[in-house]
Amino acid sequence: MKIERAAVIGAGVMGAGIAAHFANAGIPCVLLDIPAKEGADRSAIARGAVAKMLKTDPAPFMHPKNAKLITPGNLEDDLNLLADVDWIVEAIVENPAIKADLYKRIDPVRKAGSVVSSNTSTIPLAVLTEGQSEQFRRDFLITHFFNPPRYMRLLEIVGGADTRADALADIADVCDRRLGKGVVHCKDTPGFIANRIGVFWIQAAVNAAVDLGLTVEEADAVGGRPMGIPKTGVFGLMDLVGLDLMPHIAKSMSATLPANDAYRGQLREHPVITKMIAEGYTGRKGKGGFYRINKAGGGKVKESVDLQTGEYAPSEKARLDSVSAAGGDLRKLCEHPDKGGRFARRVLAQTLAYAASLVPEIADSIVAVDEGMRLGYNWKQGPFELIDRLGTEWFAELCRSEGIPVPALVETASGRPFYRVEGGKLQHLTTAGVYDTVVRPDGVLLLSDIKRAAGKPVWKNGSASLWDIGDGVLCVEFTSKMNAVDGDIMAAYEKAMRLIGDGKGDWKALVIHNEADNFSVGANLGLALFALNIGLWPQIEEMVEGGQRTYRALKYAPFPVVAAPSGMALGGGCEILLHSDHVQAHAETYVGLVEVGVGLIPAWGGCTEMLARHQANPKAPRGPMPGIAKAFEIISTATVAKSAAEAKELLYFRATDGITMNRDRLLADAKAKALELAANYTPPEKTTSYVLPGPSARAAMELAVEGFALQGKVTPHDKVVCGALAEVLSGGEEADVSKPVGEDHVLRLEREAFMGLVRTGGTIDRIEHMLLTGKPLRN
Numbered sequence: 001m002k003i004e005r006a007a008v009i010g011a012g013v014m015g016a017g018i019a020a021h022f023a024n025a026g027i028p029c030v031l032l033d034i035p036a037k038e039g040a041d042r043s044a045i046a047r048g049a050v051a052k053m054l055k056t057d058p059a060p061f062m063h064p065k066n067a068k069l070i071t072p073g074n075l076e077d078d079l080n081l082l083a084d085v086d087w088i089v090e091a092i093v094e095n096p097a098i099k100a101d102l103y104k105r106i107d108p109v110r111k112a113g114s115v116v117s118s119n120t121s122t123i124p125l126a127v128l129t130e131g132q133s134e135q136f137r138r139d140f141l142i143t144h145f146f147n148p149p150r151y152m153r154l155l156e157i158v159g160g161a162d163t164r165a166d167a168l169a170d171i172a173d174v175c176d177r178r179l180g181k182g183v184v185h186c187k188d189t190p191g192f193i194a195n196r197i198g199v200f201w202i203q204a205a206v207n208a209a210v211d212l213g214l215t216v217e218e219a220d221a222v223g224g225r226p227m228g229i230p231k232t233g234v235f236g237l238m239d240l241v242g243l244d245l246m247p248h249i250a251k252s253m254s255a256t257l258p259a260n261d262a263y264r265g266q267l268r269e270h271p272v273i274t275k276m277i278a279e280g281y282t283g284r285k286g287k288g289g290f291y292r293i294n295k296a297g298g299g300k301v302k303e304s305v306d307l308q309t310g311e312y313a314p315s316e317k318a319r320l321d322s323v324s325a326a327g328g329d330l331r332k333l334c335e336h337p338d339k340g341g342r343f344a345r346r347v348l349a350q351t352l353a354y355a356a357s358l359v360p361e362i363a364d365s366i367v368a369v370d371e372g373m374r375l376g377y378n379w380k381q382g383p384f385e386l387i388d389r390l391g392t393e394w395f396a397e398l399c400r401s402e403g404i405p406v407p408a409l410v411e412t413a414s415g416r417p418f419y420r421v422e423g424g425k426l427q428h429l430t431t432a433g434v435y436d437t438v439v440r441p442d443g444v445l446l447l448s449d450i451k452r453a454a455g456k457p458v459w460k461n462g463s464a465s466l467w468d469i470g471d472g473v474l475c476v477e478f479t480s481k482m483n484a485v486d487g488d489i490m491a492a493y494e495k496a497m498r499l500i501g502d503g504k505g506d507w508k509a510l511v512i513h514n515e516a517d518n519f520s521v522g523a524n525l526g527l528a529l530f531a532l533n534i535g536l537w538p539q540i541e542e543m544v545e546g547g548q549r550t551y552r553a554l555k556y557a558p559f560p561v562v563a564a565p566s567g568m569a570l571g572g573g574c575e576i577l578l579h580s581d582h583v584q585a586h587a588e589t590y591v592g593l594v595e596v597g598v599g600l601i602p603a604w605g606g607c608t609e610m611l612a613r614h615q616a617n618p619k620a621p622r623g624p625m626p627g628i629a630k631a632f633e634i635i636s637t638a639t640v641a642k643s644a645a646e647a648k649e650l651l652y653f654r655a656t657d658g659i660t661m662n663r664d665r666l667l668a669d670a671k672a673k674a675l676e677l678a679a680n681y682t683p684p685e686k687t688t689s690y691v692l693p694g695p696s697a698r699a700a701m702e703l704a705v706e707g708f709a710l711q712g713k714v715t716p717h718d719k720v721v722c723g724a725l726a727e728v729l730s731g732g733e734e735a736d737v738s739k740p741v742g743e744d745h746v747l748r749l750e751r752e753a754f755m756g757l758v759r760t761g762g763t764i765d766r767i768e769h770m771l772l773t774g775k776p777l778r779n
Helices: 013-024 044-053 064-069 079-084 096-106 125-129 134-139 165-177 194-212 216-222 233-241 245-256 262-266 271-278 321-326 330-335 339-357 366-377 383-390 392-401 408-413 447-454 487-500 525-533 537-555 572-578 606-615 624-636 644-649 663-678 695-710 716-730 743-757 761-773
Strands: 006-009 029-033 070-074 087-090 115-118 140-145 154-159 182-185 291-294 301-305 312-314 419-422 425-429 435-437 464-468 473-478 509-513 561-564 567-570 582-586 589-592 658-660
Touching: 006 013, 013 029, 013 044, 013 064, 013 070, 013 140, 029 044, 029 079, 044 070, 064 070, 079 096, 087 096, 096 115, 096 125, 115 134, 115 165, 125 140, 134 140, 140 165, 154 165, 154 366, 165 182, 182 366, 194 216, 194 233, 194 245, 194 262, 194 339, 194 366, 216 233, 216 301, 216 321, 216 339, 233 291, 262 339, 321 330, 321 339, 330 339, 330 383, 339 383, 339 392, 339 408, 366 383, 366 425, 383 392, 383 419, 392 408, 408 425, 425 447, 447 464, 447 473, 464 487, 473 487, 473 663, 487 509, 487 537, 509 663, 525 537, 525 761, 537 572, 537 743, 561 663, 567 572, 572 589, 572 606, 582 589, 582 644, 582 663, 589 644, 606 624, 606 716, 606 743, 624 695, 624 716, 658 663, 695 716, 716 743, 716 761
Parallel strands: 006 029, 006 087, 029 070, 087 115, 115 140, 154 182, 473 509, 509 561, 561 582, 567 589, 582 658
Antiparallel strands: 140 154, 291 301, 301 312, 419 425, 425 435, 464 473
16 A cells, blocks of 8 residues: 555654654644643644644754644544544554553544554554454554654564565555665564663663763763764763653563563662652753753853762763774774773673674564664664674673673674675675675665675775766765865866766766765865965965866766765855756755855855855745845855755755655665766756846845844854855946846855955964864854
8 A cells, every 4th residue: 555644643752753754754644642631722732742843953844844744633533534544653652551442443443454553662562452353453563763753764663463464565665765764674572673772782881880980971982982872872862862761661671571681680770860860860851961061150061970979070071091092993992901991891792792692583684683773773883793893703702701691693603704795795694604695675775885896996086986886877975084075076076077078978977975974064174274374375276266167067067967965065065066967865964055154155156056046046036136135144144954855945955856765765866867867968058147236235235244243143253254255145346237247257256255264364263163173163
């Protein structure tokens, strides 16, 4: 069955978030909860949940207009709405009796053949379907979303003995393609995959930190980035999700886990944490948690709790020899004799051994387990990938030294890695002790797989590589730190253009894509600051002019250029998107021209392109000034679109640009679009009709800035930067509305404004501050 309409029952944080994500995918959704006990609006609970989400940050909706796709209702008056939906998600209280009663009520009114799923992660499917009709059991499964549903990619799916195979397939497909989820098939066991391992890891880490006398900062410094875990580490993560959630999870897991499960051995009450919860220190949602901000005396001092005494003191950065000496080498971290090394050994030995002992109980393959932890807990690598970093034989010895039984799967590996590359293909070790190829879903094309198969790129330098992604399509991959744009990336573009030529030979099209966390954070500020400090003004001007020249050449190349971004695309990373024929963006792409934050303006054609788009916007009022004013507003405030949908509204993307919900499908979609365009490609015509008023437009923009300055919203150097931007967008002193100008005119103004700003002390201070702190300077 094709899923065209959905319903969510339960308008709490989780249920409402699931409904919002259906709306993000363009799927109309009914949201039902119990009738309100007070007031005339009996659907006030569901309606209030939607209203609250429109004010929530981070936003559950990718665009506010998506809220219109949600129909609020209540469970007494609006059950009839379920007759029109194809999939009903139940997200109510974790009580089997209450759920069973709800299922009895919805079964007679739901559409024949519709799928019903529960969002539970604690109640076995067999318990949920007990006493239900045969048809209900056939249509029922578990779909476990992670919170917040928009941002967390993992979707654990569980079928029962009676569940229709086509129901499982239909829901898995819509979750993958339309909701953008990484679908992992699990077995019907407590906590499924991610939470089964995740809560064990958290408990083991808390125990180890207390036993070994680590501060929360030290534990998070070791148990965060060095292990490939988000920088929050364990204690920062508990603050995020809520300390009071952990006792509930422990109680739930204890009620369903086997009597001999190793998790039971980790369960301990820590008096400091019990006291924190009792006093309302439940994390970010409470008065603070392991970390808090003390605002006493009008200040904002970050503090952390002492795990032994429960007292708060100013937070101090962890300084452990183990972390600095390891240098990213996980085994070196574990081998270090200090308390950080001991902490790493204990936590990894316990957690990874536990994960290895659960296959095939919780899933048939190690691939599903690793995927679950990567997508559900944002680990860079799953448990078996981490064991490979340590070495399976070394890990077996670690288990023995820690008094932990070596898992059967580790014994089966017998010193071999869990993953290997054979014949250019990634393979994984099975429970039978043989290797199978890792199979991707149909329509998934990963650059990492292409790179393994190819062995080496078509061409590379220090910051970029060119890869053959098949069918005559070449791909530029950034490889610099944070994918910052530098001369080597520009050289890669130029090399790609020479290789593709007129697009009628071996190569037909170019795709710009990478699988890093962020597409590109902009120009390399470190190189720029070095050049500024030694006065290399001609080189800086050539960097600006060369970037304009390269981006222009790509825009007007005789072959199509398709950009496929994900994560952040800022500054110079945004500008390459503006110059591409087509953008095929992951839905969670954050796009913006943020140069004003470092005292500059976009000078690789960013101003020129935004000006052209906003002046040509058919939805804008007529005349030259509205488009200029909108471009000025967006660039001067460094407005960042927080989704691909918002990027379309701000005109960073065109209406015709594409959005891919599942990041794993992004490259395949971009390649398909590139081939489609190549079939009958004609380069765009140069824009020659910029109608710019000149001094009068600049005066209007500067007047607006002055108004904000009087309100204290604009700093002295903001006024300098905005003045330079106004000069560019107005067309300069010689501009006249009766004489339209072309791109070259605006590009020259970009260069002049940029070179003027880099000579100011205020801009140099901003660049230095950004490099030092990662935050903009308000000077």
